[in-house]
Amino acid sequence: MVEVRVDCDDSSDVIDEENLAKVINAVVKAVKKCEPTIAPLARKYRQTSVKSRQSHFKHQIREHHRTWLTGHCPQRLLSYCVDLLTECAVSDVDVDSAAVGDSIILYCRVTTVEALSDLKQMIDSGQLSQLFSGMYTASANTGLMWGLFGNIYSWFAGTAITATVTLSTEKYSRMFEPLRGKFFQ
Numbered sequence: 001m002v003e004v005r006v007d008c009d010d011s012s013d014v015i016d017e018e019n020l021a022k023v024i025n026a027v028v029k030a031v032k033k034c035e036p037t038i039a040p041l042a043r044k045y046r047q048t049s050v051k052s053r054q055s056h057f058k059h060q061i062r063e064h065h066r067t068w069l070t071g072h073c074p075q076r077l078l079s080y081c082v083d084l085l086t087e088c089a090v091s092d093v094d095v096d097s098a099a100v101g102d103s104i105i106l107y108c109r110v111t112t113v114e115a116l117s118d119l120k121q122m123i124d125s126g127q128l129s130q131l132f133s134g135m136y137t138a139s140a141n142t143g144l145m146w147g148l149f150g151n152i153y154s155w156f157a158g159t160a161i162t163a164t165v166t167l168s169t170e171k172y173s174r175m176f177e178p179l180r181g182k183f184f185q
Contacts, residue, residue: 028096096109112179
């Protein structure tokens, strides 16, 4: 299991990370039910190098996720959850759960070197940071936080929150070696 940290800027004290983690866990649970539909499409996506075919499969995966996730998360978070799970599905990364410590910890299961490499690429490129920045901002602007009322909430609504997603070099290396050994056996 790979632990991916999601930290946000100084606005984090106004975000209910516990509730956001609950939303992510509900979404992950809901998407497990559609795995038999998603897995073959994701496999086809990874097997083709034709960009138009990849785009077609990715669109189908996204639509399946959108259908399955509707009603399992707030409407303003739906597109972010769909994007997160779609990007992970096409990269063969299985989002297992989310928990809150000093920040949100996203637990991901990877079973191949390619999947681990793709996860690292999504992190290094800033793709996941951008996605979680949107999730944090949308969750704040939909009131998924506790204890903010009146003028404070009015002041905060519309403010963008910056998230940073990281995977430590140590954890990456710890996951890479067993996968690499599995690959060369």
